[in-house]
Amino acid sequence: MLNQSAPMSEVTVTEPATPPSASLGERRASMPSAMKLDSFKVACSSCNLRELCLPVGLSQPQLVHLDSLVGARKSIKRGDALFHTGDPFKSVYAVRTGFFKTRISSEDGRDQVTGFQMAGELLGLDGISTDRHACDAIALEDSQVCVIPYGQLEDLSREFSDLQHQFHKIMSREIVRDHGVMLLLGSMRAEERLAAFLLNLTQRLHARGFSASALVLRMTREEIGSYLGLKLETVSRTFSKFQDEGLLEVKQRDIRITDEAGLRALVNSVRC
Amino acid sequence: MLNQSAPMSEVTVTEPATPPSASLGERRASMPSAMKLDSFKVACSSCNLRELCLPVGLSQPQLVHLDSLVGARKSIKRGDALFHTGDPFKSVYAVRTGFFKTRISSEDGRDQVTGFQMAGELLGLDGISTDRHACDAIALEDSQVCVIPYGQLEDLSREFSDLQHQFHKIMSREIVRDHGVMLLLGSMRAEERLAAFLLNLTQRLHARGFSASALVLRMTREEIGSYLGLKLETVSRTFSKFQDEGLLEVKQRDIRITDEAGLRALVNSVRC
């Protein structure tokens, strides 16, 4: 029910798994400055994320067409925005490396984190609705995205029904994910929310070849709290409680799950 | 921010407005039994909802093609389901008359209302993700929907880019709406939630030619509470409070907004 953006299937990338303590993003010394458009392109057909990203299910010949569509990569530095609310919508983006959050703001300044995106997940679908982006997308670490011009994606979708269908599935999956978050926000208590959040994160990391039991949080307690509809103090307290109960080992942003079954039981428990 | 499924533009249907006290659904004495497929088809090109529904922005020739796609109407009796979680996904549905809720359920029996749908709005988009419906759609009054076979919609979308784009916009709009609900559930207090809910409902009803200040709720306090992440008692108390403060006149499900500005101020107020 709370399965989020990650594909449901247990896909594992062919690339050797990096230990979870390592960054999800590349940490090259020569990282280009924020928002710079890298001159080189990366072919979807040879991308190790192709089983997690837009190309899922496409045949080799179709992939070649997709290669022509996907523009250059773009690098975004930690803390910078890939796009802001109100920006003209031109492209959707596939996270290649790194980690993002999306958030919306109400007029009175409250804001709400609406999602966290990792490698292979798409950003910017909200912009189709009004031709302007409806949220901010902020990099939580130095990241790279593939730029997918939306007009060209529509054009190619009309030629290849497999691509069309895959794109529709991705949008539909986002809707289903959002409904799961509504269930979480509407009916779960703090412990259940945090447990569901951690299980979702590890599941998605596991699908990308990382450990299912250890992770490094890329976001602050406040960002977790915003996503889960809790205050940062409540998030912190709940982490401590989980640690006291032997479910987790928490050392700042390093989390090790020591009792996954216990966490899972929390999520499924009836409100007592 | 909380604008929901309704189109942003202030569209008014050409049909004369029915008083809000009248049912949103037809109450024909000879209403066919639940789920019966009516034999006659209704052309989108002559439907008075065409400015609120899938056909938005399509030219007359394109509309004729859409007519060939949209199957017969289907009637659903109050309390019956248009589809259930797990049902094979074959079609999306456009509400022609009546009123629906969608809900998801967690394993432990808690459920969450994820939306209310009225005339012109689409149902079933969640099913594209896994080829099975991911929620239940329940009619809150006797209703009729237009059946839109999804495979044919994809086919036609590849022929007509306007239709393709409109369909994408509708999916994107649902994503944006869901994010607005997350903001509501994650950061608003009971009064703010109910005020936002009422304003959203009246806005959508107004776009359909109904009064912006009077409405008849089609759902119970419990369903409102589920959607807003509140218990039914809290919903009831908040209605009473609004009445005491002169914002509303509440008589069971008949609501009259007597101070819209006051309601609006509530939504935009900072948590004090």
Next chain:
DNA sequence: CGTTTGCTTGACAGCATTCAACGTTGGTGG
């Protein structure tokens, strides 16, 4: 007309928030 379902209201309890203080970490500049 009786039964069921939905709505309202009161009293009380509990969970999350608020406010506050303190500890930790990482980056910057002297």
Next chain:
DNA sequence: CCACCAACGTTGAATGCTGTCAAGCAAACG
């Protein structure tokens, strides 16, 4: 290299909003 600062995280105590439980009332339905 170290000190300092800012951002982040932890924890305690008290408040309050919403949930829970219960009773009574109103409306809808057969």
